[in-house]
Amino acid sequence: MTGARHAAGPLWHSVMETGRLVVKRVESAAELEAALDLRTRVFVREQGVPIEEEADEHDASATHVIALTGGRVVGTGRAVFPTQLPPRPTDGEARDTGVQTTPGQVRIGRMAVEQAWRRCGVGSRVLEALEAEARRVGMEEAVLAAQTNATGFYASHGYREEGAVFPDAGIDHILMRKRL
Numbered sequence: 001m002t003g004a005r006h007a008a009g010p011l012w013h014s015v016m017e018t019g020r021l022v023v024k025r026v027e028s029a030a031e032l033e034a035a036l037d038l039r040t041r042v043f044v045r046e047q048g049v050p051i052e053e054e055a056d057e058h059d060a061s062a063t064h065v066i067a068l069t070g071g072r073v074v075g076t077g078r079a080v081f082p083t084q085l086p087p088r089p090t091d092g093e094a095r096d097t098g099v100q101t102t103p104g105q106v107r108i109g110r111m112a113v114e115q116a117w118r119r120c121g122v123g124s125r126v127l128e129a130l131e132a133e134a135r136r137v138g139m140e141e142a143v144l145a146a147q148t149n150a151t152g153f154y155a156s157h158g159y160r161e162e163g164a165v166f167p168d169a170g171i172d173h174i175l176m177r178k179r180l
């Protein structure tokens with residue numbers, strides 16, 4: 001789930017907790033399964049992404065974050081670090097086409113919040129946790145492929161659009177980046 005380089009540090013021992021929402025790094029197979037289940041509900045069932053394109057080879061090594069309430073996962077996202085990415089140019093062949101990283105860049109993705117919990121700050125908490133982990137391990141920049149209907153969310157966190165819109169899994173995306 002997480003490489004030794006990204007083993008649990010002090011930041012993650014103090015699991016962030018506000019009210020009933022707990023935001024934490026995925027630390028077990030059951031937590032990862034719950035995160036992937038949420039992604040299936042959001043990306044495959046709601047948005048029509050082909051199931052074979054949803055989970056990919058990066059899931060095994062990425063750092064995943066989940067937001068839970070009442071024991072139920074209502075938000076998730078992942079960070080893929082440069083050492084976990086295949087070298088160019090094969091990187092561009094997977095979902096997230098167009099997002100390539102260099103040393104010091106973390107690739108954030110698969111951000112998903114349960115429909116009933118959107119616009120409640122859950123996605124923000126997940127994104128902030130991923131960025132905090134990236135900073136902790138020395139990343140200087142975050143890059144992501146944003147669905148064009150979600151650019152407002154990332155812009156509210158300081159991400160800037162770059163380049164042209166491109167399709168991925170049948171959905172328009174655009175590259176966004178932020179200095180961490």
Ligand SMILES: CC(C)(COP(=O)(O)OP(=O)(O)OC[C@H]1O[C@@H](n2cnc3c(N)ncnc32)[C@H](O)[C@@H]1OP(=O)(O)O)[C@@H](O)C(=O)NCCC(=O)NCCS
Pocket residue numbers: 042110111112113114117118119120121122123124125145146147149150151152153154156
């Ligand atoms: C995108 C997503 C992860 C955002 O999570 P969220 O929990 O709803 O976001 P937050 O409540 O933390 O939003 C924080 C701010 O981001 C902005 N924002 C959130 N969703 C937005 C949207 N769809 N369009 C424009 N701005 C948005 C708003 O400024 C919002 O603040 P406000 O509610 O006070 O106006 C969530 O809507 C989602 O899962 N969407 C479906 C899957 C998806 O498209 N994932 C992104 C793939 S790139």
